[in-house]
Amino acid sequence: MENPIPERHVFSLQTAFGLRVGDALQDKVTGREDVTIQCAALKYPVSTSERGLTLVLTHGMSSHKESYHPMVARLLRLNVTGTRAGLIREIWSVDMPNHGESAVLNRTYLEDRQERGRKAGWDGKCNTMDFSSYLNAFLSIPQLQGHRVVGIAHSGSCVPWTHALTLLDHTHPHPFALILIEPVFMFPGMPPTDPRAIHGAANVRGVLTKRGKWSSRAEAKRWLLGIKGGDPKSRQSKQGGVDVGGSLERPKGLSQSDKGASVNRNAKGARTIWSKWDDLALDLFVEHALEEVHEPAQAPRMSTRSSSYVRPTLRKEEESPLYACLQHTVEPAELTRMCVALTPGSGGAPGSVNGGVGGVHVIWADIEEFISKSTRAEILDAMHCVQSQRVVSGSGHLIPQEDPSGLADALRDVLVGHIAVAAGITVRAPL
Structure with a gap:
């Protein structure tokens, strides 16, 4: 499958915007509203095997769903030439609500919300908690019912997965496993000298001055x-x-x-x-x-x-507010709870397929542009039980854009060596 042709889909997702982390009465929060938001997604049909894994890809800040296509093309070629089995069932790549094609579809609502927020004194811009609610709604679409979903998140989209699975109520049985690529997790009380805080603050300012x-x-x-x-x-x-x-x-x-x-x-x-x-x-x-x-x-x-x-x-x-530290701050206990729930042998998170799960896995960049070795250790300590780690040699923080082939190789290693085993999928060696 050297030339995969994805199907374009647009979903109307019923979700909530304006939720805040830690608010007990979220329905009373100023700016909270139930909305129907448009979600543009690409679907790569791969196999008719119902036992195969369904990958759901979410991009980092300022990116778009098509950014994963070079990686997907190589991953599918590896899947065909290297396994001769139904390892992958489908691959979905999703635009965040104010990114890419989804932003174009939602422009009227996004501008109206911001205008209402300015007049009423609340922030009408999308935040990562809105992304969490949006992602939660996407995982509930009928097309994913009965699938073993493997969430694959890069950079700033890792926090939305975490909040969606730990802070928000959900009825979907997902995910079966998570693969986090250069996860940007920040913790309460993080000093302003931390490289993540320095880079985040620079991005907040820099976005407003760059050419547009x-x-x-x-x-x-x-x-x-x-x-x-x-x-x-x-x-x-x-x-x-x-x-x-x-x-x-x-x-x-x-x-x-x-x-x-x-x-x-x-x-x-x-x-x-x-x-x-x-x-x-x-x-x-x-x-x-x-x-x-x-x-x-x-x-x-x-x-x-x-x-x-x-x-x-x-x-x-x-874009600018999305780089603020608060947008990527999680409680360490939240990460621990998510990882423990997805640890093989734990019985699985509520609603997981057949009670089984495939764990949380992390892929790091080789070059420490954004996440230092000490930061990695801090994140891993909070996660408590990561099942595997990989490093993409020679790549910086933007792995999907810089080295899609290296990322595909790393993902296949995780899928074949860990998640397929947990799912009971037999993967044959290449001929």
Whole structure:
């Protein structure tokens, strides 16, 4: 399955926004409201085996559901060539409510909520607790009933999984297991000198000052790579089958085969955050994390020509607060409770499939850009009973974008070596 073609789905999820951690009477909290929110998701049908695992992928802050496609393409190729068994049943990748395609679908509600919040004196922006409620609703869709769901979360989407499974009531029997990629967990009382606090504060400020408007996707791509004027000499305008000038009507280029990780540099060899990304991952970001805007000409201008440009689907004012420490703070006991409930032999969390579970697993970056060794030790101590750990060699914090092939290899190791065993799935060795 070198060229997986995902199905595009949009779900109307009935959920609640404005919940707060620790509030006993959440229905009385200012700004709390029951809403129907749109959720854009990609589904990769893999096997008809009902015993196989269903992977649910959630992206980090400022990313999008298509960001996992290069990793998924390699993982599915490994699944076919290496197992000859129904290890994976389906793969789902989900946009957070104010990210990617979901942001476009929810724009009217998101702007209305913020406006109402400004007038009434409460924060109307989405937070990670809203993401938790949203994720909880997604896990309850009929399409996932009876599935062994393995949650796979990167960076800032790890806390929503934790809150969803420990703080919110739920009736779904999920997950069977969790794989956390570079989990950003912060604890109450964390000093401001902690690298996570320093980076978080810098992101809160930096997001508000970064550029957020370009004349075209091609110009945005040049800016991301740090290229001043002209076309990228080291890059063509079309990479990996992704048309960087395409629309957001449907994911483009996702039928192309995945590529090995590579480093993007501008013509002078300079590096930016995005220049370290895999080629296809960067093109998917330009295609799906940005949206085209067409504004009609306004009187009294002499010209009747409309203006058009591209901008991020996640607005600056929505993105900035998501990096605040409070958004990723959990009680250590909360992590312990989640991990213990998913420990094989524990009997499983309430409603788990056949009472069985496959544990919590962690994948770390090789380069300590955001999470230091001491921080890892602190997180692991709070989690108490992590079943396995992996390190993706040479990668920084943004593993899905920097080394999707390395991430796919690590995920397959965890799925085959641990979770499949807990699920009773027989995985054959490659021929």
